[in-house]
Amino acid sequence: MSVSFLIRTFTLGVAGLVTLAGAMLMIGSAQAAENEHRHGQGSLQILQAENQWQLTLSLPLDDAFGFEHAPETDEQKSQIRHFVVQAESFDTFIKMQGNCFLQGATVNLPWPFHADGEPPRHSENEHNERMHEEVHAHKNVETVYQIGCEEAIESITVNVPAISPSLVSIDAQWATEKGQGMQMITPNDNTLFLRR
Numbered sequence: 001m002s003v004s005f006l007i008r009t010f011t012l013g014v015a016g017l018v019t020l021a022g023a024m025l026m027i028g029s030a031q032a033a034e035n036e037h038r039h040g041q042g043s044l045q046i047l048q049a050e051n052q053w054q055l056t057l058s059l060p061l062d063d064a065f066g067f068e069h070a071p072e073t074d075e076q077k078s079q080i081r082h083f084v085v086q087a088e089s090f091d092t093f094i095k096m097q098g099n100c101f102l103q104g105a106t107v108n109l110p111w112p113f114h115a116d117g118e119p120p121r122h123s124e125n126e127h128n129e130r131m132h133e134e135v136h137a138h139k140n141v142e143t144v145y146q147i148g149c150e151e152a153i154e155s156i157t158v159n160v161p162a163i164s165p166s167l168v169s170i171d172a173q174w175a176t177e178k179g180q181g182m183q184m185i186t187p188n189d190n191t192l193f194l195r196r
Helices: 004-009 013-034 061-065 074-088 124-136
Strands: 042-050 052-060 095-097 102-109 140-149 155-158 167-174 179-185 191-192
Touching: 004 102, 004 140, 042 095, 052 061, 052 095, 061 140, 074 140, 095 140
Parallel strands: 042 167
Antiparallel strands: 042 052, 052 140, 095 155, 102 140, 155 191, 167 179
């Protein structure tokens, strides 16, 4: 995810601009680590501007679905639909301490996928070219959450096993009005305390 995407996401006041400036430094320095694709390891970026929060969860396709290519079977399509439903409900994967509500969730897949599970039709040549490219590509699925909170948030808990049993860790980074930080989340150490 680019810093410019994060900037466009929020309409900020002065406090938000200061927060985002810190976030840009933190995220810029961690950009190389984020772009590195490692099975068993995801990333979570958290930004806050006043009572608005954006959480971006990025996972290797293999950890999210058990495969790294466009779905080909009904079972694979079903796995994607199941993941999307869970991801869009938000509190299945992530719980924010406090009075918060989901304003929107977007699951970004690396290929077109429709609610009915049917990918767009392509010619056999297009299919073969796409399959050749996919064999060598390691891609992620990204879920972006827009959250509104009516009170200060001091902790966020991530349900790592619910996201994927194969996940070993999630590298979390945050920038809030109270500060910024980084922490590795594991199934046994899965709560971020944002006042660190």
